[in-house]
Amino acid sequence: MSRKPYHREVSKTTWFLKQSRYQHYMLHEISSVFVAIYVGVLIVGLFRLAQGPEAWSGWLAAVTSPIGVIFHILVFIFSIIHTTSWFKAVPQAMRIQRGEEIVPGNLIIGAHYGVWAVVSVVVLLVAGVA
């Protein structure tokens, strides 16, 4: 008898709706867009700073406006999602072997959080906030 395998189609546009783990992945990927946009906003800020006090205060007014604040809150939330989801994945990509033992993943993740906290404090100190 000849074979007649049945092929099931996968939607190229809605595949990620199928499972929650795919949705988490998409959320993680989309969060990078917010991070990228924020980097753009900061670079524009640097340019405005270089153009003089008037340009700088215009940029400052834009980012502290109600829309600017909402944007910052959104970026903050997505940055947290982006950072924590990457930190969670680090031990998979960074497998460290010491002798006959593999360094536990939690230690690697913890080290990342530690460095994140230290860098944040340094940035706040430099910015004069803390």
Add this chain to the structure above:
Amino acid sequence: MSERQIELEVLRYRPEMDDKPFFQTYSVPCQEEWVVLDALNYVKDEMDRTLSYRWSCHMFVCGSCGMAINGEPKLACKAFLRDYQTKIRIEPLSNFPIERDLVIVQDDFIEKLESVKPYIIPKQEKPIDQGEYLQTPAQLKAYKQYSMCINCLLCYSACPQYALEEKFIGPAALALAHRYNMDSRDVGRSAREHVVASHDGIWACSFVGACSQVCPKDVDPAGAIQQVKFTSAVDYLTSFLPGGKR
């Protein structure tokens, strides 16, 4: 031992009779300690001899009984009925053509597995009478996790990249390539590289990580692929240095 009636909704496809698959429900009297495979075996033995599915060891070693249980890729021998409600939907692993009922066509995986040369390529073959190739416990540890793969294909079924891009070499084959690359007795990395480090190899992986989440043997193919990406990127960059191989 208590008994519970379970409704098994099984996707059926009989190529000689059906144009497309359909669900058939079996009401199975199950024992509390049974796994899904036991329930399927009951159907096969007592209710419907025409039902087809693969299984062998019943102890998650052979990797034969992979199927989608309530949409999740699982080994039927490792899916305990006590973890499910009274209705369980059973389908063949997604991302593969259906040969018959719960049996999938594995040809694509087998070809891809062969393409990564999943065997030790020693620097120099030595006769058996010269003894075994020695290895320290640390050298064993470097690859042991990746050698636990049982080719059950749950990872391929969970991988959306494989679903969308059929040329993708896929999680298990790439993890096994990594397993041999990490083996101190092996010198075959460059022989595997044209497949492993190609567009359809590691670089097609977008690190969804679903493969590692469903792996019944904790192989972590996603981790293996990211590690190969790192070494491959280092290879590429060092190729620009004086004496580098381009």
